[in-house]
Amino acid sequence: MKLFAQHGAQEGEKINEGLARGLLDGVIYSPRDVSLDTLRGKLDSLAEASAQAARLIDPQYYAIFLNGTEEARLGNLLEDYGAYFQPRRRGQLERENQIRQDLATALKFQTTLNVTGIIAPNIVIPNSLNSIEAVIAKNFIRLAAGEYSKLNDKRPMYATLAISRNALGDKQELVEFLNEITLLDEPPGGFYLLISARNTEARSDIYNTDVIAAWMFINHTLTVNGFNVINGYSDVVTPFLGAAGGMAGALGWWSNLRSFSLDRFAPSAGGGRLPIQRYLSRALLNRVTFYEFDQLRKLAPGVINKLPTDALYDPVVGSEPQRNLEVIQSWEAVKNLNSVILAGDQRRSLRNCSTAVAKAMVAYEEIQGLGIRLDPKSNAEHLQPLADGLRLFAKLAELEGGAK
Amino acid sequence: MSFEPPTNDLIRQAFPQIEDIALVDKGGFKAVYRISAGGNVEAFKLILIPSYAGNPDADSLRKEMIGRVRREVTALARCVGPETVKLGSMPLIDVKIADADYVGYSEEFLEGDDLWKLLSSGIPKPPENELRLLFATLLRGIRALWSNGYIHRDIKPKNVMKLSDPRRQFVLLDLGIAYSIQETALTANPGERMPLATYRYLAPELMNPNFRDTIDYRSDLYTAAMTVFEYAAQRHPLAQDRDDMMRTISRALHQPAKPLGELRADLSTGFCQLIDQMLKKKPALRPANLNLLINRMEGNI
Numbered sequence: 241m242k243l244f245a246q247h248g249a250q251e252g253e254k255i256n257e258g259l260a261r262g263l264l265d266g267v268i269y270s271p272r273d274v275s276l277d278t279l280r281g282k283l284d285s286l287a288e289a290s291a292q293a294a295r296l297i298d299p300q301y302y303a304i305f306l307n308g309t310e311e312a313r314l315g316n317l318l319e320d321y322g323a324y325f326q327p328r329r330r331g332q333l334e335r336e337n338q339i340r341q342d343l344a345t346a347l348k349f350q351t352t353l354n355v356t357g358i359i360a361p362n363i364v365i366p367n368s369l370n371s372i373e374a375v376i377a378k379n380f381i382r383l384a385a386g387e388y389s390k391l392n393d394k395r396p397m398y399a400t401l402a403i404s405r406n407a408l409g410d411k412q413e414l415v416e417f418l419n420e421i422t423l424l425d426e427p428p429g430g431f432y433l434l435i436s437a438r439n440t441e442a443r444s445d446i447y448n449t450d451v452i453a454a455w456m457f458i459n460h461t462l463t464v465n466g467f468n469v470i471n472g473y474s475d476v477v478t479p480f481l482g483a484a485g486g487m488a489g490a491l492g493w494w495s496n497l498r499s500f501s502l503d504r505f506a507p508s509a510g511g512g513r514l515p516i517q518r519y520l521s522r523a524l525l526n527r528v529t530f531y532e533f534d535q536l537r538k539l540a541p542g543v544i545n546k547l548p549t550d551a552l553y554d555p556v557v558g559s560e561p562q563r564n565l566e567v568i569q570s571w572e573a574v575k576n577l578n579s580v581i582l583a584g585d586q587r588r589s590l591r592n593c594s595t596a597v598a599k600a601m602v603a604y605e606e607i608q609g610l611g612i613r614l615d616p617k618s619n620a621e622h623l624q625p626l627a628d629g630l631r632l633f634a635k636l637a638e639l640e641g642g643a644k
Numbered sequence: 645m646s647f648e649p650p651t652n653d654l655i656r657q658a659f660p661q662i663e664d665i666a667l668v669d670k671g672g673f674k675a676v677y678r679i680s681a682g683g684n685v686e687a688f689k690l691i692l693i694p695s696y697a698g699n700p701d702a703d704s705l706r707k708e709m710i711g712r713v714r715r716e717v718t719a720l721a722r723c724v725g726p727e728t729v730k731l732g733s734m735p736l737i738d739v740k741i742a743d744a745d746y747v748g749y750s751e752e753f754l755e756g757d758d759l760w761k762l763l764s765s766g767i768p769k770p771p772e773n774e775l776r777l778l779f780a781t782l783l784r785g786i787r788a789l790w791s792n793g794y795i796h797r798d799i800k801p802k803n804v805m806k807l808s809d810p811r812r813q814f815v816l817l818d819l820g821i822a823y824s825i826q827e828t829a830l831t832a833n834p835g836e837r838m839p840l841a842t843y844r845y846l847a848p849e850l851m852n853p854n855f856r857d858t859i860d861y862r863s864d865l866y867t868a869a870m871t872v873f874e875y876a877a878q879r880h881p882l883a884q885d886r887d888d889m890m891r892t893i894s895r896a897l898h899q900p901a902k903p904l905g906e907l908r909a910d911l912s913t914g915f916c917q918l919i920d921q922m923l924k925k926k927p928a929l930r931p932a933n934l935n936l937l938i939n940r941m942e943g944n945i
Contacts, residue, residue: 415926415928416858418926418928419858419860419926419927419928422928422932423860423862423932427933460929461928461929464921464929464930464931465928465931465932465933466931466933466936637929638900638924638925638926638929640900
């Protein structure tokens, strides 16, 4: 499974470092966080330095309803990407002509850039897969390939499918929705799949049985039907999505680049502190703060990945990494999880997922046995939803016996 | 239930273009004959339109039956590829024979046996290349039907002929209960009737009371895979001979199909996995890119 950098603010040299270390297979750029001129330069440089790396742009059209909202954090989208990022109300998108027009402009805009694939725009389905927004989203998906074919561009085109986690609870609606988008007269080459949390700090929004199962099921269903699926903001869930069939996952350096939420674009609720650097432990399938890691590495060495980027967490300085290198460790850990868990054969990969979760539960029990209290984000709350999500996914995908 | 068809003489009187006639097969309301007409050998189909005397819905039911035959003939006229049976020289005609209403028309006469007959006769298990050809033929047939807005709804071994012609080894027959997504529904009182189908070969989604809102060709992919499975393994992937109708339907809805590889270990994993995947209960889990599937079966990719 491929791993992409989910680009965002304050990129610095992070992506270059990730590519140089062979940890990344590509980049999904965020126009909100980069001016068009700079983006052009970055794309050209990336093409020159890493010709094999995928160069994609998330058009971030899903934030379009915030265009016009006072103090919305839309960054460069308003000025540099105004060719396709214009204010829209939902009512306008209930008209097929408007959708066609917006698809055409967003697709055409990307074809002028040095990207390796094109991502078609779409909105987020907020509450239900049986809703007006779901119909709008399906129309974007249905019409994307037709509009793209008019541009005579040979690069692969991915339709954005962005769904709020709130819309994933009703399995019947999910199945019916997938029934429809897997039977298109003009199918796209693949999908850019985003699962939206209410905010990027709400861990339980994503680590929820229904959400994990549905995210995997969407990957599986689309893949079975011949689509390549790129998962944005997939973070540690990436190998699980790979086991379900996904082609790629992505994560970036800030928490809002590891979990997708429109919150990132909405007016800010107030200032915040810089987050504490964390260490992503393969054994725990989770991050712990660097100071927790400093303690754990002595008492529960099983949490150590034994990968080259461990060196970035020097025990001499209390295991505190340079802030700009934290993501390098994350990329390496997820890449390694991908290689360990994904076995080629789906049933085996799913068993590996279950085994990884079971081992993580044991590792957490060991930590608890040592009397170490972990920060709320570092604890084991993600594991039961992962375990249950795997089982529910196997049931939904009719793979009973594949995940125990 | 099987009806007693009129005598050959009565049929010839009603259809004077028929020269020679011999009964080949008969079922519910239909009889199939081998005939000569204009010097050609053809298959003649004669369908009884019952009076439904005493039934308050008689008119609707008769209208439905005539509509189905007309739809079948129209669909066959539109799907002209070698994978579906072709129409013959006799157009659809309404006649009255001995006070009963019939419709009749002709199709090409296919020399060969249907797969059900072959299965019953104890043929050796077919090799993978033959199974791939069978599946590719059915996929082509499904593609041709869908491109005209039809779903076959009754793909099963009995409705697939195996011919001796190496250029045309398999042919899909019998669009008698084909569903059109573009035409007015034909079923009278649909809410009060079970879906038209052969229950042993029923795609699970057709048991959904609202299936008419969502039905698509993936129901045919299911039954095509079922047909290939049964031809390959010489047993049904779900049903058992002693099962009654409800048990058969229950298995279709709830029981996972037996993996083909367990019964035919000599077949490639990829082929078995594809057939297994087509037998999933949820239509979205059945690979639906027909062009890709046909290429795959024909070894182009």
